[in-house]
Amino acid sequence: MTDDTGDDAGDAPTEDAATDDAATDPDSSDAELSLERFHEALEAEERPVATASEVARRLGTTQAAARDALGALADRGDVDRLDVEADPVVFYPRDWGALATRERVVVFPERREIVVDRPTQYTRARLSQFAHLVDTSGTEPGTRGYLYRVRQEDVWAAPYDDADALVGALRSVLPRRFEHLEEWVRDQWRRAHRFRLYTHADGYVVLEAASENLMGNVADQHLDDEHLRAPISDTEAWVNEGAVAAIKRALYDAGYPVEDDRDLETGDPVEIELTTDLRDYQETWVETFLDRKSGVYVGPPGSGKTVAAIATIAAVGGETLVLVPSRELADQWRDELLEHSTIDPGDIGLYHGGTKEIRPVTIATYQIAGMDRHRSLFDSRKWGLICFDEAHHITAPVFSRSAELQAKHRLGLSATPVSETDSEEEIYTLIGGPIGADWDALFEAGFVQEPEVEIRYVPWRDEMAQSEYAAADGRERRRVASENPAKVEEIRYLLAAHRDKKALVFVEYLDHGEAIADALGAPFISGETPHHERAELFRRFRADGEAGSDRGGETAHDDESLDVLVVSRVGDEGIDLPNAELAVVASGLGGSRRQGSQRAGRTMRPTGSALVYVLATRGSSEEEFAQRQMRHLGRKGVRVRETNVAE
Known part of the structure; x- marks a missing residue:
């Protein structure tokens, strides 16, 4: 039976064999042990310390030879030793940074952790696309180590078109292939493509599962009558009106992010055309958004997120509500619209403490949008697009309003969508997934x-x-x-x-x-x-x-x-x-x-x-x-x- 629950695959026996082969050099002398080979043994052991017997097993030598060689390394000051109860002595590197002047990547596949010493910019940029930076160590320039963990939400949000491309990026930075880790990544990728929302020909929304087992064992456990109105088939169900956001969040929490393929409203038309040429990556952002109908443009200040958003407004062609954290940013948005598009100044409205105008393109602050007495801001127009600038600023009341606006195109802008409270699920379930998260590509291209x-x-x-x-x-x-x-x-x-x-x-x-x-x-x-x-x-x-x-x-x-x-x-x-x-x-x-x-x-x-x-x-x-x-x-x-x- 196909495993639709996404449980971790069992240990890959070939991985241990590959590790042993990689660490063993039958032509080397038992009495010689370089610091580099000791580090290889630690990598194979997936521990920061090792006993002489463990080093001997990984390097294919005798325990006595390994003990003598480790003792020589300790005498030279390359490693330290510590007496412990469970084993007479464990050895560990004295200075991890001194192991090599080049970058070194150590992988702990069972824990899905990656440690990088002296990482290159390329490696950091690659890892940022599918791994979470947990910690750094070291205080001297050039000696810092980075600890990454590959989490399921990182795989779900990875900016790749298919699992092969994601695994290819993983292989591009790791020292060798890790079959168990790759299989787990592929499994998580499958999880992110097991449920889909789409619009039925008769106009209502349908939740579709990839299999009968998923609909019966996953959807039925996490969704109820408030979410689903009636079954349509063994793999499809009629979604209650207004329940889309709740379904997304419930299945996300269950480990299954939902693909959103619904036909979204575009609202009443607005007269606006872009007058600024887009950079190649901005065009890619807009094309990706139009395909997904939702998402968050992620890029550093100066990368042109606002201009890309204006291009998106023009492409959607419907009335737009722009939400911003401050009055200053509201004024800047108005200036940017006038500078980079053909919009009539009279079609731009500002809605904040100083003025309250609702126009085809309305710019409002989060503070105002979150107040009940300004609910007309959301309800009075047939918005085709809601744009959340500095998306991590969205307040709880605005989140609840956003849940009611799932029928609209939803665009977020942020340099850093992950907040201190790790609220990716809020941003990505109510707005959309990240688009354009590779800062390094912008640096290398000279755009930023x-x-x-x-x-x-x-x-x-x-x-x-x-x-x-x-x-x-x-x-x-x-x-x-x-x-x-x-x-x-x-x-x-x-x-x-x-x-x-x-x-x-x-x-x-x-x-x-x-x-x-x-x-x-x-x-x-x-x-x-x-x-x-x-x-x-x-x-x-x-x-x-x-x-x-x-x-x-x-x-x-x-x-x-x-x-x-x-x-x-x-x-x-x-x-x-x-x-x-x-x-x-x-x-x-x-x-x-x-x-x-x-x-x-x-x-x-x-x-x-x-x-x-x-x-x-x-x-x-x-x-x-x-x-x-x-x-x-x-x-x-x-x-x-x-x-x-x-x-």
């Missing part, structure tokens, strides 16, 4: 400048502040570390070293932001800054001007351009500052991975160099927070280095 990211560990230079940190605890300790006075000096140093670059300095706390702004003679933008003042400061920052002219002195006059802004969380995302070339994250390292990626992403632009410096107080929890925030960038193919600032 790859940023140079550096974590700089700043020492305490103020004894009073260090004593205050030692006496504090919890959130207060985090705040003291964030406001380390030595950071001001470090910011001055970095700005002076890059006087020709427009710079953003990000902070967490208002007092800290005001202190840094005063020290730099630069404006500070926070949530308390009036909207009109914020808009004017951003305008001046975007204006052309000679960078470096106002650094370290008095704040520039109102009619001058700005080259330094100190920004609180309000500037983390949704603000288009295309000439920002330098970002300094001074505090706020307790935030999410998404926040760290957004701040780094402010410098990702089509031309010019891009620099990101993350300041973390040495010896504090900021070290871990900094590494966690940058981890997601590493997963996307961005190089991250680390530096200890001198005392």
Whole structure:
């Protein structure tokens, strides 16, 4: 019987044999053991430590010979040994990074984990398409190791047309074939293509299963009368109106993401044509969306997600609702529509705290859209397309509204769709799967400048502040570390070293932001800054001007351009500052991975160099927070280095 439940396949006996063959060199001397061959034995053993008997078994030699050879490696200082109760001695490498100067990939197929030492950008970019970055290790440049785990949701969302292409990408970065892992990946791929929603000729929605067993054993267990109205055949069922979102979520939770092939509404026509030429990858995004009718454009700032979204609006050709996180972004969307399309200005409506206009293309904030009293925003028009900008911002009320709008085309935009709470299932079940997740391809093609990211560990230079940190605890300790006075000096140093670059300095706390702004003679933008003042400061920052002219002195006059802004969380995302070339994250390292990626992403632009410096107080929890925030960038193919600032 075909296994439609998707249980893991049994262990592949040929894999162990292949491992033994790969690790054994019958022509080698029993008395000789290189560090490289010891590492091969560990890889074959799928453990970070091994006994002499285990090494002997993997290398096809005697236990005595292996013990003598390991002892020689220990005497040279290449490995360490440890006495344990279960076995007299275990051995492990002293310095994993010193095993080789080249990249090394170690696979633990049973756990579906991949460890990469000194990974190349190509490997990181490939792995980001089908694996989840769990952790990184190491503090010195060039010695970091990356731990990836291949999860079922990563396989489901992988941007490949078929299982063979996905397995091909897997093989392209692994040292050899792992049949058990490949079979598991293929099984998960099959899971993602076992249920389908489609529109019946009579207009109602049908859930189709790949087999009678699936419909009987899976659908019947996870769906009830609220979801399905009546059976149509052994593999098909009539879906209740309004139950599409609930069916998607229930089956996703059961391990079966649903393919959505329904005929979606396009709404009343809207007069709009694109006037900007799309890049090749943007055209691919739009074509993929039109084929799927839903999805999330994933790409770094500067990759042209908004222009691609405007092209999608024109291609769908129906009335559109655009949801954004802030009024600033709403205004930017209006400007982008007018710049890149033929839309009549009168056909664009803004719906937020300042104005409430519903037009063929309406741009609204998530805050307004989530309020019950503005429900007409969703109900008054026959929207053909709902566009969720910065999709990870969607609030619970908007999620519930989205569940009611499954009949529409749904487009999400995000550089980082995975939030700290790992809510991929919310985004992908209610909006759609990722489209265009390969940042590295954009870097290599020159469409987006790859940023140079550096974590700089700043020492305490103020004894009073260090004593205050030692006496504090919890959130207060985090705040003291964030406001380390030595950071001001470090910011001055970095700005002076890059006087020709427009710079953003990000902070967490208002007092800290005001202190840094005063020290730099630069404006500070926070949530308390009036909207009109914020808009004017951003305008001046975007204006052309000679960078470096106002650094370290008095704040520039109102009619001058700005080259330094100190920004609180309000500037983390949704603000288009295309000439920002330098970002300094001074505090706020307790935030999410998404926040760290957004701040780094402010410098990702089509031309010019891009620099990101993350300041973390040495010896504090900021070290871990900094590494966690940058981890997601590493997963996307961005190089991250680390530096200890001198005392």
